[in-house]
Amino acid sequence: MIQGSGRCHYHPERAGLGVCVECRRVICRECTTQFEGINRCASCLAQRLEALEGPGERREWTVANVVLALVSMAFVWGSVHVVAGWVAS
Known part of the structure; x- marks a missing residue:
């Protein structure tokens, strides 16, 4: 995605830098987190980490x-x- 072609889902005042592979939302640089070599937003990353931890x-x-x-x-x-x-x- 080209920077500036969308707005961050979590920070509408910021330009989008990429797309979360899980939820497909546009996210800015501050919201992008690489985990397992893939960009994810904070919400999807938390869900992914919870799934990896196993049962509660x-x-x-x-x-x-x-x-x-x-x-x-x-x-x-x-x-x-x-x-x-x-x-x-």
Whole structure:
């Protein structure tokens, strides 16, 4: 893109220098950040870095998770007793 042919999406008073490869918005020199050899705006760069970091922290236990865990333990406990009854017969 030729400098001056567009205005920066984030700074309309500044001339655009390039285009973000992710969102395709015109960005100025201050907004352009190269990551992995590709120009990205700050918003897209933050999203890219977040994706590279992987999943976030594990969430706290909810009531549904506790109920599911208790039902699962009861099922396993019952299954063990059924199998023990078959083996004892």
